[in-house]
Amino acid sequence: MATVTFDKASRIYPGADHPAVDGLDLHIEDGEFLVLVGPSGCGKSTSLRMLAGLEEVNSGRILIGDRDVTSVLPKDRDIAMVFQNYALYPHMTVRENMGFALKISKTPKDEIARRVNEAAGILGLEPFLDRKPKALSGGQRQRVAMGRAIVRKPQVFLMDEPLSNLDAKLRVQTRTQIASLQRNLGVTTVYVTHDQTEALTMGDRIAVLKDGVLQQCGTPQEMYDRPANRFVAGFIGSPAMNLGTFRVDGDEVILGSASVRLPRTTVAAITGADEGRITVGFRPESLEVVAERPGSTIPVVVDLVEELGSDAYVYGHLAGAADPAVGAGGESADSPIIVRIPPRTAPNRGETIHVRIREDQQHCFSAATGERIG
Numbered sequence: 190m191a192t193v194t195f196d197k198a199s200r201i202y203p204g205a206d207h208p209a210v211d212g213l214d215l216h217i218e219d220g221e222f223l224v225l226v227g228p229s230g231c232g233k234s235t236s237l238r239m240l241a242g243l244e245e246v247n248s249g250r251i252l253i254g255d256r257d258v259t260s261v262l263p264k265d266r267d268i269a270m271v272f273q274n275y276a277l278y279p280h281m282t283v284r285e286n287m288g289f290a291l292k293i294s295k296t297p298k299d300e301i302a303r304r305v306n307e308a309a310g311i312l313g314l315e316p317f318l319d320r321k322p323k324a325l326s327g328g329q330r331q332r333v334a335m336g337r338a339i340v341r342k343p344q345v346f347l348m349d350e351p352l353s354n355l356d357a358k359l360r361v362q363t364r365t366q367i368a369s370l371q372r373n374l375g376v377t378t379v380y381v382t383h384d385q386t387e388a389l390t391m392g393d394r395i396a397v398l399k400d401g402v403l404q405q406c407g408t409p410q411e412m413y414d415r416p417a418n419r420f421v422a423g424f425i426g427s428p429a430m431n432l433g434t435f436r437v438d439g440d441e442v443i444l445g446s447a448s449v450r451l452p453r454t455t456v457a458a459i460t461g462a463d464e465g466r467i468t469v470g471f472r473p474e475s476l477e478v479v480a481e482r483p484g485s486t487i488p489v490v491v492d493l494v495e496e497l498g499s500d501a502y503v504y505g506h507l508a509g510a511a512d513p514a515v516g517a518g519g520e521s522a523d524s525p526i527i528v529r530i531p532p533r534t535a536p537n538r539g540e541t542i543h544v545r546i547r548e549d550q551q552h553c554f555s556a557a558t559g560e561r562i563g
């Protein structure tokens with residue numbers, strides 16, 4: 190087992206004007222499950238492939254343990270990668286697929302058999318060892334791909350969107366299986382996904398990337414409770430955090446016809462570049478429906494109610510937003526505000542409800558830079 194360190198690692202593809210990965214600094218602990226997450230094209234696969242040795246590192250270094258592997262061949266890095274498309278050999282049985290890398294490295298036959306049987310036992314693949322991939326379900330193929338990585342007993346597992354070919358229900362089952370398998374094996378794992386729910390549920394820590402730049406790294410709880418900037422705030426959490434840019438008046442922020450008091454340290458951190466505005470975020474569950482108190486409760490016109498059984502969400506918009514340049518839920522006044530309410534208490538469409546942000550549950554970001562304030 191080993192730690193993994195990205196030390197200001199960058200990758201610029203030939204002919205590109207921006208780095209695909211830009212000065213990535215990330216230290217992953219021995220045995221840790223680290224999830225790299227971000228929207229499509231943000232540089233997740235490139236980062237993983239740099240660690241695997243499949244992509245050149247143009248500047249910076251990559252270390253596995255204390256060893257600088259920046260220019261070490263992939264086969265000498267002691268890593269095993271699970272790809273999105275599994276890349277199983279169609280003409281080989283499950284047993285042969287799982288043992289193939291060991292055979293190539295001239296591992297003795299009885300050792301291969303022992304390791305393949307052991308991995309098959311862990312993954313529940315014993316009944317399928319003599320089948321070819323085409324006779325397996327998607328979930329079984331996924332487990333064979335995992336098995337192929339496990340038999341190699343590598344120092345680090347690398348997984349690139351290994352669940353994206355599974356249907357929604359299987360994806361949920363498999364993500365808990367992979368997470369508990371990783372904890373049992375204790376092998377340092379770097380896992381790539383674009384799905385923030387996977388990141389929150391699987392990772393010991395999450396690293397969010399955007400445009401090749403690391404935005405924040407922390408535990409799921411830290412990322413959810415204290416997003417470092419507006420991007421992370423909007424990316425982590427489902428339904429997404431309501432976010433809007435509003436006018437500041439003294440020590441209050443004006444949300445439609447309501448004003449909300451800001452902490453003094455927050456007001457003090459607003460700069461000239463913010464031009465008297467602040468970006469405020471509040472999660473759907475940070476709002477509570479209350480009796481109207483003119484001037485201090487936020488009026489929301491109900492557009493749609495989504496009943497999910499255990500919860501319900503109101504999708505509405507801010508009533509009486511005077512300034513069309515500002516709004517919540519996105520960038521414009523008519524983008525939605527989402528409010529979580531108890532199930533079966535839904536107001537009617539067109540009704541106005543009044544909500545309040547629960548004590549200390551607003552997040553403030555600089556209108557100019559998007560960085561967290563306070």
Ligand SMILES: Nc1ncnc2c1ncn2[C@@H]1O[C@H](COP(=O)(O)OP(=O)(O)O)[C@@H](O)[C@H]1O
Pocket residue numbers: 202203205209227228229230231232233234235236
């Ligand atoms: N082989 C390549 N040649 C040139 N550009 C590439 C190559 N692979 C990826 N890119 C570009 O690098 C950026 C990051 O890609 P990638 O790491 O695959 O993102 P992700 O896995 O997060 O979706 C994207 O803009 C993509 O178009």
Ligand SMILES: [Mg+2]
Pocket residue numbers: 233234235
């Ligand atoms: Mg990718």
